[in-house]
Amino acid sequence: MAKLWGGRFQKETDRLVDDFHSSISFDRRLYRYDITGSMAHARMLARAGIIRQQEAEAIINGLQELLEDIEAGRVEFSVAAEDIHMNVEQLLIERIGEVAKKLHTARSRNDQVALDVRMYLRDEIDAVLELLAGLVAALLDLAEKHVHTVMPGYTHLQRAQPVTLAHHLLAYCQMFERDMDRLRDCRRRVNVCPLGAGALAGTTFPLDREFVARELGFDGIAENSLDAVSDRDFAVEFAAAASLIMVHLSRFCEEIILWSSTEFGFIELDDAYSTGSSMMPQKKNPDVAELVRGKSGRVFGDLTALLVMLKGLPLAYNKDMQEDKEALFDAVDTVKKCLLVFRPMVATMRVRADNMARAARGGFTNATDLADYLVRRGVPFREAHAAVGRAVAYCLERGKCLEDLTLEEMRRFSPAAGEDVYQAIGIDRCVAARAVPGGPAPEAVRRAIAAARQRLAAAAPAHAGRSGDK
Ligand code: ARG
Numbered sequence: 001m002a003k004l005w006g007g008r009f010q011k012e013t014d015r016l017v018d019d020f021h022s023s024i025s026f027d028r029r030l031y032r033y034d035i036t037g038s039m040a041h042a043r044m045l046a047r048a049g050i051i052r053q054q055e056a057e058a059i060i061n062g063l064q065e066l067l068e069d070i071e072a073g074r075v076e077f078s079v080a081a082e083d084i085h086m087n088v089e090q091l092l093i094e095r096i097g098e099v100a101k102k103l104h105t106a107r108s109r110n111d112q113v114a115l116d117v118r119m120y121l122r123d124e125i126d127a128v129l130e131l132l133a134g135l136v137a138a139l140l141d142l143a144e145k146h147v148h149t150v151m152p153g154y155t156h157l158q159r160a161q162p163v164t165l166a167h168h169l170l171a172y173c174q175m176f177e178r179d180m181d182r183l184r185d186c187r188r189r190v191n192v193c194p195l196g197a198g199a200l201a202g203t204t205f206p207l208d209r210e211f212v213a214r215e216l217g218f219d220g221i222a223e224n225s226l227d228a229v230s231d232r233d234f235a236v237e238f239a240a241a242a243s244l245i246m247v248h249l250s251r252f253c254e255e256i257i258l259w260s261s262t263e264f265g266f267i268e269l270d271d272a273y274s275t276g277s278s279m280m281p282q283k284k285n286p287d288v289a290e291l292v293r294g295k296s297g298r299v300f301g302d303l304t305a306l307l308v309m310l311k312g313l314p315l316a317y318n319k320d321m322q323e324d325k326e327a328l329f330d331a332v333d334t335v336k337k338c339l340l341v342f343r344p345m346v347a348t349m350r351v352r353a354d355n356m357a358r359a360a361r362g363g364f365t366n367a368t369d370l371a372d373y374l375v376r377r378g379v380p381f382r383e384a385h386a387a388v389g390r391a392v393a394y395c396l397e398r399g400k401c402l403e404d405l406t407l408e409e410m411r412r413f414s415p416a417a418g419e420d421v422y423q424a425i426g427i428d429r430c431v432a433a434r435a436v437p438g439g440p441a442p443e444a445v446r447r448a449i450a451a452a453r454q455r456l457a458a459a460a461p462a463h464a465g466r467s468g469d470k
Contacts, residue, residue, distance in 0.1 A: 085112050085113065161366075161369075243331075253286075306324060370402055
């Protein structure tokens with residue numbers, strides 16, 4: 001097949017080269033954006049008097065039919081035509097003839113590919129935002145049911161102080177809300193129209209770039225033509241935001257894996273979200289959580305690939321940049337798949353509140369509360385800390401909890417202890433007393449849930465709808 005750029009060439013490209021540099025196998029997923037972008041370009045060319053109105057109409061109608069045929073699976077792309085941009089152009093020429101050859105006036109694949117990727121990513125960011133919002137909503141629903149479900153909070157994976165499952169879940173809500181914030185912020189820089197930058201230096205034709213930008217739902221135009229065709233910061237930003245989403249999912253998965261072990265016994269995963277062993281009949285494995293944890297590595301790899309691909313590139317476009325797509329697509333696909341399966345896995349898990357409470361009672365999670373109690377009775381904190389430390393050592397030797405000590409035993413460690421000490425170190429009391437904003441007390445947690453729901457509702461319209469390209 002003759003190349004669209006073949007004019008100055010005397011030989012065919014080697015078949016190895018065709019295979020090597022062709023990107024159609026993966027950039028075909030951009031077809032809808034490529035075609036929508038071309039339609040807006042053609043419309044603008046006619047408005048600016050660069051092509052005739054009937055020519056634009058023929059091109060737009062041809063593109064529309066091509067789009068429908070691709071969508072219906074009636075179109076075969078060609079490796080020899082290299083990429084989605086030249087495939088679309090070639091197919092259009094085959095279908096509507098000579099007039100199609102005017103479409104690429106005042107345009108380069110360099111500004112075209114930047115356009116397509118930005119339109120694609122804008123939609124995908126909206127899709128990921130929706131998945132995140134759904135996940136946060138599900139976590140809030142679960143949290144609401146567990147405002148009183150006491151569990152140990154950990155540092156160094158050692159039991160530290162009592163919290164509630166609701167409070168623990170809300171910590172993840174915070175992470176996912178920050179992820180949403182990052183995506184919205186990234187979207188602002190994605191949503192800038194590069195078309196009109198040409199190959200690198202703009203074009204000699206009187207383009208109406210603002211018109212194209214408006215037609216395609218962009219907030220504005222890229223201001224410098226060299227930057228417009230060589231900027232992939234937005235892809236890096238997305239991959240970084242996606243990496244953090246994966247970090248958060250992965251940490252959560254690690255806990256789900258620990259919690260579902262017999263040793264913890266805090267939760268049981270639903271059968272629909274666990275798998276068995278081919279050899280050991282008793283096994284029920286948290287494979288889904290493990291796989292999400294494992295897939296985080298892919299996304300960090302995608303981020304690294306993008307950074308390394310860009311770091312040595314001189315301005316402006318370089319073919320290295322074709323490598324942006326597979327990394328970006330993989331990050332998008334992976335993060336979406338993981339979010340999709342993670343939500344129902346968490347929503348359906350059975351919470352073993354009894355085991356959580358038992359664990360919270362053992363392990364001296366109320367030791368700080370005992371020290372705080374003594375402080376309220378006038379003992380300096382450092383002394384109270386030492387006294388409780390000695391009491392813990394005494395209990396450990398006898399296999400007791402702090403609340404098992406008699407008052408007489410208590411007073412051996414600190415004479416400041418009174419009858420009311422038992423009330424102060426009861427586990428529910430320890431949680432309820434942490435009523436500081438951001439703390440695990442049921443009242444504070446209820447307020448936090450309500451505030452999160454409000455933020456979610458307020459944010460919804462910002463990323464739902466809007467897009468000139470659907
Ligand atoms: N397939 C190319 C890419 O993905 C499109 C841009 C090609 N431009 C060029 N001058 N070779 O980057």
